[in-house]
Amino acid sequence: MLKPLSLALLAVIASIPVHADAQTAPPAKDAAQALQCGNVFDARSGKLTGPQTLLVRNGKIEQVIGGAGADVAGATRVDLSGHTCMPGWTDLHVHLGSQSSPQSYSEGFRLDDVDYAFRSVDYAKKTLMAGFTSVRDLGGEVSPHLRDAINQGLVSGPRIWAAGKSIATTGGHADPTNGYNDALSHLIGPPGPTEGVINSIDDARQAVRQRYKEGSDVIKITATGGVLSYAKSGDAPQFTVEEVKAIVDTAKDYGYRVAAHAHGEEGMKRAVLGGVTSIEHGTYMSDDVMKLMKQHGTWYVPTIYAGRFVADKAKIDGYFPDVVRPKAQRIGALIQQTAANAYKNGVKIAFGTDMGVGPHGDNAREFIYMVEAGIPAPVAFQAATIRAAEVLGVDDQGVIEVGKRADIVAVPGNPLEDIQQVMKVDFVMKDGAVYRAPEA
Known part of the structure; x- marks a missing residue:
């Protein structure tokens, strides 16, 4: 016999279409996506590494290529050239x-x-x-x-x-x-x-x-x-x-x-x-x-x-x-x-x-409050990426590196210089599926 709470969740689930938004449909299993990032936050060093193209396939980061305009044959391009890409x-x-x-x-x-x-x-x-x-x-x-x-x-x-x-x-x-x-x-x-x-x-x-x-x-x-x-x-x-x-x-x-x-x-x-x-x-x-x-x-x-x-x-x-x-x-x-x-x-x-x-x-307003408290922006972002992964005891997320989960968030401009940008998230990817993307 199901618990009442389980029945409640089944009622919710039954009423909601899978990936109801157009942007949330997951890519085909072998589909490749090339995220052309104007800047990338390296969670290990706490620094920006400049323009890079992130090749994503099967929910993982397959390649990290120098330059935001790298041409990846067969991959769907996502233009994030005006954005900073960070680990989810x-x-x-x-x-x-x-x-x-x-x-x-x-x-x-x-x-x-x-x-x-x-x-x-x-x-x-x-x-x-x-x-x-x-x-x-x-x-x-x-x-x-x-x-x-x-x-x-x-x-x-x-x-x-x-x-x-x-x-x-x-x-x-x-x-x-x-x-x-x-x-x-x-x-x-x-x-x-x-x-x-x-x-x-x-x-x-x-x-x-x-x-x-x-x-x-x-x-x-x-x-x-x-x-x-x-x-x-x-x-x-x-x-x-x-x-x-x-x-x-x-x-x-x-x-x-x-x-x-x-x-x-x-x-x-x-x-x-x-x-x-x-x-x-x-x-x-x-x-x-x-x-x-x-x-x-x-x-x-x-x-x-x-x-x-x-x-x-x-x-x-x-x-x-x-x-x-x-x-x-x-x-x-x-x-x-x-x-x-x-x-x-x-x-x-x-x-x-x-x-x-x-x-x-x-x-994301917590980032703003952390910076107000005197915690440098790079440290605040590390706290929500690589450090959070350490607390959870996992090593497959929290950094943008080959082989890691394709959990990626992007904000306009440079959030290390303007922390308010965290409230303007334009792109969200989880396990290679795009849930939010900049308007064309």
């Missing part, structure tokens, strides 16, 4: 099943899985069209199913690494019953490892194994309180080091990496000592935490966009519940400065937005 961007922190609004908290009681499924298809397409060919979805039961639909070519969207349900502690940031009244809480009962809520080392192991059973690709924990959860604390630690270690060790059994949502200092320390791959948000990251992260090789995914978005919306009466609003005002405004400090202190930074907090498709 990766957003390491999204939530494709939702999007923040003043109605978000009540919708959980009014909407069905099918409603979120329909929305996720639109959000995925917007993300891809914005230049993000890969994402890591860090929390949401829709995402593993959406990932499968995209992989099967049933809907358009980025390549997804899906966490499924985030793992929390009782009352923690990802406890699904936060804010429920007593009658509803007693009716449902306390959530446990199956629902992603743990309170012991044994629970921790079971929760990871449940995510494996459900088809997750990565594990996400909420190591501290959060901004948007219906709970008072946004930064208190919510796991012991031993619990984090149990999650990380069990995750390794299945080839999973662990991302840790964390705002508070103590929770970050415990997460790093427990062996997580990345710290997400990191608002109150101290010098001691930065030193610890450098010692352990822990990545930092700042999500500046989300911080700025919630701080801005907290100024609007009624946008957030009263218990959330003070956290949004206090925590959100700090993340951009934390990112600046982390970069200056040599912490490894990768790209992520926490999109779903803000509107999907606006992901």
Whole structure:
């Protein structure tokens, strides 16, 4: 018997034609395309390498030829001579099943899985069209199913690494019953490892194994309180080091990496000592935490966009519940400065937005905020390409090189000199299929 969520996704899939847009039809298996780029960003060096022609066939980069006007016999030419071509961007922190609004908290009681499924298809397409060919979805039961639909070519969207349900502690940031009244809480009962809520080392192991059973690709924990959860604390630690270690060790059994949502200092320390791959948000990251992260090789995914978005919306009466609003005002405004400090202190930074907090498709604005924080544009682009691939543990994407995936995005002009160009994506290719192209 199919789960309700699976039925919901099937309903969505059945209503959408395969590659509904004229530009999204994949090329024939042996068709060749010659992308004539005015400039190419080398993600390894962080430099532009000048005009080049990229020959793409069978979803891979087959040749990189000097000069934007190289004549490749039999290949379909794509004129990007006024553009900079870059490896497809990766957003390491999204939530494709939702999007923040003043109605978000009540919708959980009014909407069905099918409603979120329909929305996720639109959000995925917007993300891809914005230049993000890969994402890591860090929390949401829709995402593993959406990932499968995209992989099967049933809907358009980025390549997804899906966490499924985030793992929390009782009352923690990802406890699904936060804010429920007593009658509803007693009716449902306390959530446990199956629902992603743990309170012991044994629970921790079971929760990871449940995510494996459900088809997750990565594990996400909420190591501290959060901004948007219906709970008072946004930064208190919510796991012991031993619990984090149990999650990380069990995750390794299945080839999973662990991302840790964390705002508070103590929770970050415990997460790093427990062996997580990345710290997400990191608002109150101290010098001691930065030193610890450098010692352990822990990545930092700042999500500046989300911080700025919630701080801005907290100024609007009624946008957030009263218990959330003070956290949004206090925590959100700090993340951009934390990112600046982390970069200056040599912490490894990768790209992520926490999109779903803000509107999907606006992901590239994070580049602008990173540059505003003092992170050089080449470093910001590396964070969304080669560094993101390192966080994911893959080596077939994130660079424009022979044999790598043909994930390519192009923007007009020189984005290293004018970072605003990231909001003008004209060309998107994923696995050799063109989803967006300049108008003729």
